[in-house]
Amino acid sequence: MSHRLLALVLALLATSASAAEDRPSRADLQKALSLYERSGVRVRGSREAGPGIIVGAEGQVLTSVRHVSLEAAQVEYGGKTLPATVVLANAYLKVAVVAAPPGTYPAAPVKVSEESPAGQWLIGIRQGRGKQKDRPESARARKAPEPFIDVDLMLPAGSPLFDTSGRLVAVCVQRRGPGCRALPLDAVKRQLAATPQRVATP
16 A cells, blocks of 8 residues: 555544544433423413523523513423513524523533534533433534524424533524524524613512
8 A cells, every 4th residue: 555545544533533523422412402491481472482502590591482482481390480671582593581580400511612613512401301311412503694503403492412522602592494493593692692681670
């Protein structure tokens, strides 16, 4: 085998090994599932309900705009249904942030980056039905019209997406074909910064 051919084979093997290492391990999947079980909630508006994820220790929840009414929503957490104030509801971005009553909540670790997650392996949780258990699944994020990404995971709007380190990096905002369209947290942060904050009344 010539040196040039050997170098090419070694390069291909290195690329394949690197790609395999990038794929989430069973431990990565289990970590994401544990975070979801700890910090996942259900958000209910006047018409629809769906998943959300606690992103602030004071009770801020990230979800889909479909699950909130104009001024209020409810957060189902810890066996209780809590009233929540709408902090952000953006129809174009299809995302919402609501605030549960003051308290201490188990917020998921987050990663806010200006770099798009496109190309990275992301982990979502497929909710079990009936006696089926929730299970984690992974797929590579793909580019979509800015600021969105597409992920080949059939998850409902409002579902969190974690990276392989167990950090929340995006939220599904719309079912799309065999997967979902998602919004990275950086876009949520920018929109929150541009949105006048509402003060919850006691």
